[in-house]
Each structure stands twice: as structure tokens, then as C-alpha cells.
Amino acid sequence: MFDDLKGKRVLITGSTQGIGLAAVEAFARAGAKVAMNGRRIPADLEATLARLNGLGGEVVFLQADVSDSAACGTLVEAFVERFGGIDVLINNAGGLVARKPLPEIDDEFFDAVTDLNSRSALMVTKHALPHLKAAAAQNGTTSSVISVGSVAGYTGGGPGAGLYGAAKAWLHNIQKNWVAFHTKDGIRFNMVSPGTFDTAFHADKDEDTKARIGSGFPMGRFGRPEECAPTFLFFASHACSGYITGQVLDVNGGQYMP
Numbered sequence: 465m466f467d468d469l470k471g472k473r474v475l476i477t478g479s480t481q482g483i484g485l486a487a488v489e490a491f492a493r494a495g496a497k498v499a500m501n502g503r504r505i506p507a508d509l510e511a512t513l514a515r516l517n518g519l520g521g522e523v524v525f526l527q528a529d530v531s532d533s534a535a536c537g538t539l540v541e542a543f544v545e546r547f548g549g550i551d552v553l554i555n556n557a558g559g560l561v562a563r564k565p566l567p568e569i570d571d572e573f574f575d576a577v578t579d580l581n582s583r584s585a586l587m588v589t590k591h592a593l594p595h596l597k598a599a600a601a602q603n604g605t606t607s608s609v610i611s612v613g614s615v616a617g618y619t620g621g622g623p624g625a626g627l628y629g630a631a632k633a634w635l636h637n638i639q640k641n642w643v644a645f646h647t648k649d650g651i652r653f654n655m656v657s658p659g660t661f662d663t664a665f666h667a668d669k670d671e672d673t674k675a676r677i678g679s680g681f682p683m684g685r686f687g688r689p690e691e692c693a694p695t696f697l698f699f700a701s702h703a704c705s706g707y708i709t710g711q712v713l714d715v716n717g718g719q720y721m722p
């Protein structure tokens with residue numbers, strides 16, 4: 465079904481675990497050339513790469529802290545040096561940083577949350593833009609930018625997560641501008657907006673708490689990272705979504721219906 469992803473060059477930020485790692489695996493299985501990115505070198509990197517490279521594609525690791533704008537540029541350069549261009553960018557890096565209610569928010573925390581969730585996606589996309597444009601022109605189809613939003617981008621977020629929710633809503637919004645001004649470059653911009661997924665993101669909750677929260681969703685449970693991965697393949701594949709841009713696909717088990 466995703467035959468056109470074979471050989472595609474895919475950069476996925478924040479992908480050493482959770483939703484990002486499941487996406488790396490899915491693209492590798494589809495025969496893509498993928499860069500897994502993280503702030504730090506994972507302890508089990510060699511074994512992880514050996515496993516990922518046995519799936520049918522080609523996977524490398526590129527270290528970069530994408531909350532640092534200079535590092536976003538360096539990451540894109542390193543990717544292009546390795547693979548010769550970019551067909552698909554997935555802005556997945558993100559997180560709460562910490563839970564802080566309004567009275568506790570200071571400039572340092574504001575910067576940390578927005579740098580990680582908003583500015584990182586903007587800067588990596590900015591640096592990737594000429595390469596995505598060149599790839600689209602070269603292969604006569606479209607390149608794809610997929611950003612990861614959140615249910616919190618609609619609801620405002622849970623306790624202490626207001627700034628995080630706002631940073632994700634910012635992404636949901638700025639994508640509209642990118643669509644308006646860069647569709648002519650052959651680039652599609654879409655967003656995957658997860659609900660509540662069982663990853664390190666929820667490491668502050670024990671299993672009973674997760675089960676109790678999950679039981680309140682129509683699907684009755686948290687999502688699993690591999691259940692989000694196919695949506696990235698869909699938006700990356702020109703054959704599947706060549707006429708789809710500017711959309712947000714909600715993967716949330718019915719938790720929220722915008």
C-alpha cells in the first residue's frame with residue numbers, strides 16, 4: 465500500500481523512543497532511508513540500529529537538541545550530507561518539560577516549553593524547506609512535512625500543561641500559513657494529533673492511574689505508539705495523500721472529537 469515510500473529520505477525528530485521510534489520502525493519496514501534523532505546518544509544505540517536496519521530500510525542516528533535553533537540547522541545539514549536530500553520531515557520532538565500551573569510559570573520555563581514544542585518544528589522546517597522543494601521538483605510529486613500536535617492543542621491541556629497545550633495549538637495554527645505560502649513549492653503540510661499514548665510522556669503515572677484515565681475514553685485505554693505510526697506513512701505517501709494538505713488527523717481513540 466505504501467510502495468512509494470521505498471527509498472524515501474525521512475527525517476524524524478525526537479525519535480529514540482515512544483511515538484517517534486514507532487514511526488522510525490514503520491518507515492524502515494516500508495524500505496525508507498530514515499534518520500532517528502535524539503538529544504542524547506541512546507545507551508543501546510548499536511543494538512537498536514542493528515535491529516532497525518534489519519527491517520528492510522536504512523536507519524541512522526543523528527544527535528541534535530532541536531530546542532537549539534543552531535542545532536536544527538546542523539541536523540538538517542547532516543541528514544542531507546548522509547542521504548543527499550529530504551523527502552519527508554516529521555516534527556515529532558516535544559514534551560511537557562514539567563507540569564507547572566500558571567502561578568509557577570517564569571521566562572525560563574516559558575522558553576523551555578516553547579523552544580522544544582514550537583520553535584524546534586519551525587526551525588527544522590525552515591532549514592529543510594529548500595531540500596523538500598528540490599526533492600519535489602526532482603521527482604515530480606510532493607514532499608511532506610508532518611508535525612505532531614496534541615489533543616492538548618484543542619483542550620488547553622491537563623493540570624500544569626497549559627503552556628504545552630498552547631505550544632501545540634501554535635503548531636496547529638502556523639501550519640495554515642505554511643500551506644498558504646509553500647504549497648507552490650510542492651510541499652504538503654499535515655499534522656498528526658495524538659490523544660493519550662502510553663509512552664514516557666506519562667511516566668509520572670502508575671499503571672492503575674493510566675488504566676483509570678484510559679477507561680474514560682471511548683476506546684477504554686491509552687493508545688500504543690505503533691497505532692500512531694501508520695498515520696505518518698499515510699501523510700508521507702504521495703500515492704495515499706498527494707491531494708491532502710493543511711489537515712490535522714486526530715489519533716485519540718475518541719477522546720476528543722473536534
Ligand code: NAD
Binds near residue numbers: 614
Ligand atoms: P517520549 O517522551 O517518549 O518521546 C519524546 C522523544 O523526543 C524522545 O525520543 C526524546 O529523546 C526526544 N526529545 C525530547 N527533547 C528533545 C530535544 N530537545 N531534541 C531532540 N529530541 C528530543 O514522548 P512521546 O509520547 O513519544 O511524544 C512524541 C510526540 O507526541 C511529542 O511531540 C509529544 O508532545 C506528542 N504527544 C504525545 C502524547 C502522549 O500522550 N504520549 C499526546 C499528545 C502528543
